[in-house]
Amino acid sequence: MMLSVSIRKDLGKTLGPAGVFSLDVEFEAQPGVTVLFGASGSGKTTTLQSIAGLLKPDSGRIAIGGDALFDSERGIDLPIRKRRVGYVFQNLALFPHLTVRANVEFGINGPDRRERARRADEIMEALYIRHTAGRLPRDISGGEAQRVALARALCCGPRLLLLDEPLSAIDEATKLGIIDDLKTLNRQLRLPIIYVTHSRDEAVALGAEVIIYERGRVIARGEPLEVFGSPVTMSVARLTGVENIFEGSVITKSERAGTMTVRLEDSSGVCSLEVPLSSRTPGEMVKIAVRPGDILMATEEPRHTSARNVLRGNVLTIEQRSDRTVVRVASGVCWSVSVTRQAVDELELSAGKEVWLAIKSHSCHLLEV
Structure with a gap:
């Protein structure tokens, strides 16, 4: 099931001589991990918010497998709950007053309590956090909190998973473990996963394809090692760490x-x-x-x-x-x-x-x- 994105959004931000900052991007993402890579403020998170329905583009189209989530010409703008999109925020956005289990079950639709519990147990087991089910977010580690947020996003049975710099605040050893988990999930679920980062190492480790953003535009795309290893423009060279x-x-x-x-x-x-x-x-x-x-x-x-x-x-x-x-x-x-x-x-x-x-x-x- 392929994700296709072609959107424009005037963000009204002034960037000095550059004038008004606007998002104007077009890309497709096949099942698997697609990395959005670029400096802070380049439009990566705005793209995720537009896909999820948290932000409405000025024009364009967003579709999953041919089903339109947003289409300005046809007047389509599905509400968030109908998009079936899992979203892991950079700050995780866990509910501090709810247990891990309650946080995970929050992402599950349906009135059947036993089915919600079964589904939550299944996902927590797969992400190695079932032992934390009765704890509050403040009582678990940073790596466990990342997995709880991921479990909650997966419990809704998403057609698409959006990850906004989910590993930016954890240590390298924990990060490597979660990257391995994401690779396993990718092989099992085979759905489009859009992963935002400004870490070259994460992009290379995770992505089958990387899309490089600069000031609201896509300036390069391809296999990570190819794009990072053989930059063709000054912008790509600088963004990918060429000194x-x-x-x-x-x-x-x-x-x-x-x-x-x-x-x-x-x-x-x-x-x-x-x-x-x-x-x-x-x-x-x-x-x-x-x-x-x-x-x-x-x-x-x-x-x-x-x-x-x-x-x-x-x-x-x-x-x-x-x-x-x-x-x-x-x-x-x-x-x-x-x-x-x-x-x-x-x-x-x-x-x-x-x-x-x-x-x-x-x-x-x-x-x-």
Whole structure:
């Protein structure tokens, strides 16, 4: 059962020079997990609210399996209760005065109390929270609360499941467990699951397809590894965590080697880089993006390597982030390189130390100008 969305909504938000912010998106989602990825305020949650019936678009159409939930031309706007859409909010929205069981049963329609209890037990068992049935939300862990919210959304027998950054407030270990649960549910239920996140790791782990939002527009879509691994525009590169983005000009081209040489320049200086061959001509300006994780670092000059670019430089700074260490290196231009904490220790990296960077030409992505 496929979800199709084609909507426009004027949100009346001013974004400085950008003017009025409006949502104008069109996409289809097959059974399975489709990830909506983008910065905060790009329109992802507004899309979910429109699908659920919490917000009315100005125009367009939303349908599940051919059944219209909203159609501005035909005057269709189904009430929330008739849409059969499960929704997990970012803040979970559990009822604090109700037990876990009562929260889960709240999502079940029908007067038969025994059937509601049976259905709730079934879902709670599948999500490993049946032991919490008699507790209040304040007495369970963050991961358990996430599962309660998911169970409540599933108990209504939805045709579609909407998840709005459901894992943003829990630790990594719990997050991985819930991601595994979602994968299992996806295989069992085979319904469209729309998952909103700004975490690249969650998008790669969960999504069969990722749709990238920027300021109310879809700017890219496809398999997560393809979209994140080979960005084609400046916006996609920045949104997906590419820190090395440079402007430069084409110097030479080699049909035989399948590469071309580009002279890069930033405020730190200039350097030359061998990148994949394209239709760009010598003298033409280009933008090049290289992921920090696609650069190898050594303290001695690498020899007999397949990497087309070997650059000498000096360490500027070492920054420890939550999941990795980023080393800033001056080598003509200023590079950001991702390494492990262990690599920092083993290479005895410190500010001023001479290092070598190895970059494959196919790790250099030409962006649309």
